[in-house]
Amino acid sequence: MIKYRFSYAKYGEAKYVSHLDLIRLFSRSFKRAHIPLTYSEGFNPHPKLAIGLPLSVGVTSECECMDAEIDRPLTKEDIDALNRSLPLGIHINGLLELIPGVKKLSDIRWAEYRITVVCDPVDTKKIDTFTDRSSVIVEKKTKRKTEDTDILPDIHALSVSGVTDDGLMLSMILSAGSSANLKPDLVLSAMEQYIDGFCPKDYDVHRVKILSENGTPLL
Amino acid sequence: MELSKILKEVQKPARYVGTEYNSVHKDLADVYIRFAFCFPDVYEVGMSHLGIKILYHLLNNEKDIYCERVFAPWTDMEEKMREAGIPLFSLETRTNVKEFDIVGFTLQYEMSYSNIINMLDLSGIPALSCDRGEDMPFVYAGGPCAYNPEPLADIMDFFMIGESEEQMIEVMNAYRKWKQSGEPKIKFLESLLSIRGIYVPRFYDVAYNEDGTISEMVPNHPDAPARVKKQIVRDMDNAFYPETMIVPYMEIIHDRITLELFRGCIRGCRFCQAGMIYRPVRRRSPKRLLELAEKLIDSTGYEEISMSSLSTSDYPELQELTEGLLDLTVQKKINLSLPSLRIDNFSLDLMQKVQKVRKSGLTFAPEAGSQRLRDVINKGVNEEDLIRSVSLAFAGGYSGVKLYFMIGLPTETDEDVKQIAHLAHKVVQAYRDTPKEQRNKGLRVTVSASSFVPKPFTPFQWAPQDDIETLRDKQHLIKDEIRDKAISYNYHEAKLSVLEGVFARGDRRLAKVLLRAQKLGVRFDAWQECFQYDLWQEAFRLEGIDPDFYNRRQRRYDEILPWEIIDPGVTKEFLMRENEKAKRGEVTKNCREVCSGCGIRQFEEGDFCD
Numbered sequence: 001m002i003k004y005r006f007s008y009a010k011y012g013e014a015k016y017v018s019h020l021d022l023i024r025l026f027s028r029s030f031k032r033a034h035i036p037l038t039y040s041e042g043f044n045p046h047p048k049l050a051i052g053l054p055l056s057v058g059v060t061s062e063c064e065c066m067d068a069e070i071d072r073p074l075t076k077e078d079i080d081a082l083n084r085s086l087p088l089g090i091h092i093n094g095l096l097e098l099i100p101g102v103k104k105l106s107d108i109r110w111a112e113y114r115i116t117v118v119c120d121p122v123d124t125k126k127i128d129t130f131t132d133r134s135s136v137i138v139e140k141k142t143k144r145k146t147e148d149t150d151i152l153p154d155i156h157a158l159s160v161s162g163v164t165d166d167g168l169m170l171s172m173i174l175s176a177g178s179s180a181n182l183k184p185d186l187v188l189s190a191m192e193q194y195i196d197g198f199c200p201k202d203y204d205v206h207r208v209k210i211l212s213e214n215g216t217p218l219l
Numbered sequence: 220m221e222l223s224k225i226l227k228e229v230q231k232p233a234r235y236v237g238t239e240y241n242s243v244h245k246d247l248a249d250v251y252i253r254f255a256f257c258f259p260d261v262y263e264v265g266m267s268h269l270g271i272k273i274l275y276h277l278l279n280n281e282k283d284i285y286c287e288r289v290f291a292p293w294t295d296m297e298e299k300m301r302e303a304g305i306p307l308f309s310l311e312t313r314t315n316v317k318e319f320d321i322v323g324f325t326l327q328y329e330m331s332y333s334n335i336i337n338m339l340d341l342s343g344i345p346a347l348s349c350d351r352g353e354d355m356p357f358v359y360a361g362g363p364c365a366y367n368p369e370p371l372a373d374i375m376d377f378f379m380i381g382e383s384e385e386q387m388i389e390v391m392n393a394y395r396k397w398k399q400s401g402e403p404k405i406k407f408l409e410s411l412l413s414i415r416g417i418y419v420p421r422f423y424d425v426a427y428n429e430d431g432t433i434s435e436m437v438p439n440h441p442d443a444p445a446r447v448k449k450q451i452v453r454d455m456d457n458a459f460y461p462e463t464m465i466v467p468y469m470e471i472i473h474d475r476i477t478l479e480l481f482r483g484c485i486r487g488c489r490f491c492q493a494g495m496i497y498r499p500v501r502r503r504s505p506k507r508l509l510e511l512a513e514k515l516i517d518s519t520g521y522e523e524i525s526m527s528s529l530s531t532s533d534y535p536e537l538q539e540l541t542e543g544l545l546d547l548t549v550q551k552k553i554n555l556s557l558p559s560l561r562i563d564n565f566s567l568d569l570m571q572k573v574q575k576v577r578k579s580g581l582t583f584a585p586e587a588g589s590q591r592l593r594d595v596i597n598k599g600v601n602e603e604d605l606i607r608s609v610s611l612a613f614a615g616g617y618s619g620v621k622l623y624f625m626i627g628l629p630t631e632t633d634e635d636v637k638q639i640a641h642l643a644h645k646v647v648q649a650y651r652d653t654p655k656e657q658r659n660k661g662l663r664v665t666v667s668a669s670s671f672v673p674k675p676f677t678p679f680q681w682a683p684q685d686d687i688e689t690l691r692d693k694q695h696l697i698k699d700e701i702r703d704k705a706i707s708y709n710y711h712e713a714k715l716s717v718l719e720g721v722f723a724r725g726d727r728r729l730a731k732v733l734l735r736a737q738k739l740g741v742r743f744d745a746w747q748e749c750f751q752y753d754l755w756q757e758a759f760r761l762e763g764i765d766p767d768f769y770n771r772r773q774r775r776y777d778e779i780l781p782w783e784i785i786d787p788g789v790t791k792e793f794l795m796r797e798n799e800k801a802k803r804g805e806v807t808k809n810c811r812e813v814c815s816g817c818g819i820r821q822f823e824e825g826d827f828c829d
Contacts, residue, residue, distance in 0.1 A: 016232040017468045028466060028520030029240075031551075039552065058227045085520070087240040087468070202224050 001038045004074060005067050005102070007094035011060045014089025019054040025087070026066065032085035035078055038069035052105045052218070053176055053210055056183060061207035065218065067098065067105055103212050110156055111176035112209040113184045118167040118202040124160040126195050127170070131158050138190045151190060154182040156215070167200075176210065222313070225299045233469040234262035235296065237288065237310025240466045241518065243279040244311060251283035252394060255309055255319040255356070259334035260327075260745070262290045266465070267473035269527060270325055270362065276461035277384060284391060287311040287319075291334045292341070294742060294749065300341065307341035316342035321394065322356045324375075326364035329722035330715065330745040332371065335360075336737040339374075346734055348376050348421065353404055357394075365418075366449075366496050367675040367782035370725040370733070372420035377408060380416045380785055381449030382482070384459045389414045412442040416450030419443065423784065425727055431768055433726065433779040446786040449496070453827055455481065455503045460511055463518040475523035475556060476515045478508050480540070481829070484529035485810040487817075489597045489801050490586070490628065492674035493529055495794075496787045498819040499828035500810065505540040512544060516551050524548065525556040532561035533811075541569055559584075562608035567615050580619030580663070581612050587628060588638030594804045595630050597797070602642065606649050613653040619663045620646055626693040627671040627685035627716075629801065636693045639666065640700035647703050662705045668697060670716035673770075674723050675782040676789060678797035684720040684770040687713045714752040715744065720770040726781040729769075731762045790818035 010017070017025060027047045030037050037047035052065040074095065083092055096102065130136075131152065140149040154175035162169040174182040184205050191198055212218050226232040238244075256275060258265030265271060271288070278286035287309035292300060300307070306315045316322055322344070324335050339346045344355055351358070360371060361379035368378040379386055393414065397407035411417040422440035427433055438445060452458040464476065481502035484494040503511075512524060524544065528534060541555075548555045555573050559582040560566040585600050587593045593600060609620055624639050643666045650662045670690045673679045685693070690713035701708055722729065736758035743749035759766050774780065776795055783791070793816060800807060807815050810828070820826045 013236045013238045014468075016226060016236050018233065021233065021468050021470070024470075025240075025468060028522070031520035031522075031553075032240075032517070057232060085240075087466075088238045204223075 001069050001071060002073055003067060003069050003098035005065055005096040005098055006092050007063065007065050007096075008090060008092045009060075009062045010055060010064055010090055011062075012089035014087060015058055015060045017090075018057050019051065022090075023049055023051060025090070026068075029082060029085040030068075033078065033081040035074070035082060036071035038071050050105060053108050053111060055207060056185075056205070059184075059205040059207060062093075063207055063209050065105070065210060103218050106178065107212040108177040108210055108218060109175065109179075109213050110173050110211040110215060111207055112157075112171070112173045112211065114161065114206045114208050115170040115172065115184055115188070116164070116167070116204045116206070117170060117188070117200045119198065119200045122168070122195070122198045124163070124168065127158070127160050127168075127191065127198065130191060130195060131155055133194075136190050136194065138186055138193070140186070151182055151186060154180055155187060158187070171208075173211070173215070221303050222305060225296070225303060225305070229296045229299060230293065231262075231469060233467075234290070234293065235310065236468065237313075239468055240520075241463045242311060242465050243275070243286070245279075245285045247285070247312070249283065250285040251398070252285070252321065252391060253314070253319045254278055254284055254286040255289050255316050255322045256286050257289040257316070257322060257324045257335075257338060258327075259291055259324055259331040259338060260743070261293050262467075263469065263471040265290045266467050266471045268325070268327065269477050269479060270327075272461055272464050272477070273384065273459065274387065275465070276463065277387060277459045278391070280459075281388075281391065283395075285311075287314070289316055289322075289338070291338055291743070297337075297341065297742070306343050307338055317344050317356065319356045320398070322358045323379075324358070324360040324362075326360050326362040326371075328745060329364055329370075329719045332722060332733055333737050333741045333744055335371070335374070336733050337742055340737065346737075347373055347730070349373070351376075357404070357407065363493065363496065364723075366492070366785055366787060367723065367725070368418055368420065368785070369727050369781035370722050370729040372727045373730040374733075375420065376404075377411055378418040378420070379450070380418055380447055382452045383416075383450065384452050386414060386416050386450040390417070409440070409442065412440065412444070415448055418447040418784065420727070425781075433781060436779060436781075436784055446784060448786045448822075449788060451499075451788075451823070452482075452501070453823070455501045456507045460503075462511065462514040464515060464521075466519050466521065473525070474521075475525050476512070476519060476521045477525055477527045478512055478515075479503070480508065480526050480528040480531060480534050482528075483829070485533055486530060486599065487597055487797075487807050487809065487815060488586070489595070489678040489797055490625065490671060490674075492677050495676050495789050495817075497529065498788055498817060499823075501827065501829050502534065505536045505543060508540060509543045509547065512547055513551075516547070516553060521553065523554045523556050526558055528558075531558045532566070533809075538565065545572060562612055564611070567611060571615070580621050580665070581609075581617050582621045582623065583608065584623040585642065586623065586625050587631075587635065588624060588640070588642050589635045591804055592628060592631060592635045592638075594806050595801045596628055597801070597806050599806065599809065602645070605642070606645060609646050610649045610653060613650050613659075614657045616657075616659045618650075618659040618661050619665075621665045621667065622646065624666065624668045625671045626668050626697075626710075627690055629679055629682045631693075633693075633696060636696050637700045639668065639697050640702075640706075643701065643706050644703060647705050650705075664703075664706045666697070666701070666706060666708045668694060668708075668710040670711055670713055672716050672720045672723055675780070676785075676787050676794070678794045678801055680724070680780065680794065681774040681776065681778075681798065683773050684717065686767075686771060687717055690716065712747065712750065715750060717766070717770060718744070718752070718755055721766045724781075725769050728764060732758050732764055735762050786822075788817075788819040788822035793817040 039045040048069040050067045135150045136152040157173040161171040357376045359377045360375045365378045393410045422443040424439050425436045483497045483500035586598045673682045694710045739754045
């Protein structure tokens with residue numbers, strides 16, 4: 001039994017596949033590729049698969065990661081077979097054996113996003129200076145109640161990275177993982193609330209990097 | 220762009236994505252016939268249906284045909300599509316359904332008819348066949364409900380009656396020929412008349428008596444047959460069966476590989492339409508099924524495989540098949556899911572091997588509470604058998620039992636209905652009689668009562684259906700009679716069963732009610748949260764049609780029934796004979812014991828009844 005970390009991209013129509021559905025999708029794809037996943041013991045054996053950081057439905061990514069235990073060592077041919085067994089829009093682009101010293105999925109702290117926004121022209125300075133204030137208060141819905149939360153501590157970087165014909169591109173680094181997690185959607189709605197004249201009509205979110213403490217790479 | 224924005228806002232967007240593993244993607248430049256296979260319900264229901272899996276791959280195996288899937292968008296999606304002016308589209312290429320050559324609907328249950336009208340409306344295709352011009356696709360329907368095509372006669376250009384594995388290719392050949400000829404649409408419909416199992420409603424005229432019954436139904440085209448003979452597959456081992464199946468992204472209702480063991484049923488339950496229209500019994504060999512199983516496991520990666528038929532316990536080589544499947548599933552590390560089986564030592568042993576985890580509920584379908592009524596409906600189960608079976612199950616560690624019944628059966632009295640509760644009590648007693656050291660704790664007996672709907676081509680096709688009040692009284696009668704906390708009880712919405720009854724035995728005049736109801740806003744009638752009975756009542760009222768005409772009347776044997784335009788193989792004489800036997804409470808033995816002379820052996824050249 002060998003532990004591996006698979007990095008993969010999720011794009012196109014596959015962005016509509018939910019986190020739970022994705023785990024099932026991978027375990028079926030491994031079966032189709034004849035790669036023997038290691039199963040847990042017990043009454044209801046299940047493959048040992050863990051996805052690093054859930055990706056919201058509708059978001060694309062080039063940097064997803066998943067840890068899996070396999071009964072035997074993997075070859076390049078296995079990865080090719082796995083890629084043939086995956087549906088359009090999910091593609092394995094890296095493999096790492098999890099030897100001691102490699103960071104764990106639980107070390108995930110930050111994620112970097114690129115957001116393509118459709119909006120009327122806006123003063124980009126107002127966006128670049130958005131995080132200069134002392135707090136950014138938004139209504140955050142939890143299961144039971146709605147409460148005001150300051151999301152500023154979870155925004156580690158935010159800037160305009162480009163201007164397009166019908167809007168602009170944003171780059172953000174936000175808290176991610178089990179201890180603190182901030183979704184780009186919430187930042188956008190806060191920006192809409194705080195920045196005069198910023199009114200997104202539509203937007204697409206793309207995850208660029210998954211990072212550990214202080215922005216060091218996970219892999 | 221507009222669609223991708225909408226997909227971010229709706230529930231379960233994976234319903235509208237057509238790139239699942241094993242979905243077929245073709246270069247449109249190589250395609251001559253574009254076929255839209257429409258299932259008039261939501262994705263997770265439609266994708267669970269075996270017929271779509273067979274026909275999708277059968278059609279796509281033809282190089283110049285591209286079959287794509289279309290499902291009914293859920294209400295949230297429909298609202299957004301209408302707002303944005305997005306027409307109904309196919310999953311694979313997101314093409315407007317209107318652009319296809321052939322648009323086919325599968326009719327699995329009557330309560331999906333309003334979705335058909337709605338899907339046509341969303342596509343911008345006129346619902347009535349006579350309103351569709353030369354630029355519009357052909358719209359047809361098939362599936363079990365097509366055995367009474369008449370409620371949709373004004374909507375469909377044609378129907379495919381029976382099993383279409385072989386017929387479909389013939390229809391496609393006729394279409395190819397017609398398309399090359401460049402002739403008007405009517406010529407294609409005419410060319411279909413030489414294919415068995417094709418019903419083209421416009422080639423028949425219907426006249427009515429003063430009392431509203433049909434006085435005659437006659438062809439108005441020289442080539443139209445007086446009755447349309449259903450199409451059947453003769454050799455199951457050589458019939459097309461897919462070796463691959465689409466693996467959906469989202470969880471669907473039956474999220475596993477389905478192996479179809481056989482068609483038809485030897486039992487002859489008198490209420491059961493499937494048991495009549497799918498005759499004769501024909502099976503696949505264990506060898507062929509195991510070969511298919513292995514291919515399907517490898518091509519899908521599914522973690523579960525199941526067996527499908529009308530009565531799996533009647534598969535003669537069940538032991539051989541299940542042994543083979545068990546070996547295969549152990550080797551491939553997947554699960555075997557068992558259908559409900561007749562409980563005996565063999566099946567309990569089998570369940571023991573398969574279900575490593577919990578001993579969840581077992582299902583029994585006595586259908587009626589009293590022996591008298593079980594004899595009337597020819598359900599070959601007696602109380603002794605049932606109690607013996609549940610006792611075996613309890614002793615084997617099972618503590619949950621589900622009992623399925625019907626209320627509203629012909630000749631039913633209050634006493635018969637009360638017997639449903641009494642039978643459930645006897646099941647509880649059987650548990651208490653099981654030694655404590657053998658049985659498991661936590662007895663749960665679930666009694667489920669659905670309302671009987673008389674169906675075409677069954678011995679009860681002439682019977683009146685109970686009205687809503689009577690069904691409700693019977694539902695409550697059971698409730699009042701249950702006196703044990705271990706028994707939980709549920710029943711179906713009577714209004715829905717009554718409406719189903721109207722369309723099951725309806726005629727051509729109902730099309731206008733369907734159109735009206737869709738305009739008033741009915742959708743997804745089979746979904747409790749969507750069913751709007753008051754709108755249906757309004758539609759009947761506005762169109763001046765009395766639903767009672769269809770379900771409250773005792774029909775006479777000499778009445779011309781709308782569905783008699785179809786010949787399903789079982790004869791009217793057989794159905795009449797069975798109905799008379801039902802009245803006398805006489806049972807008919809199963810087909811393997813004695814041939815009951817239903818007519819199917821004379822239906823085909825060369826008797827191949829299994």
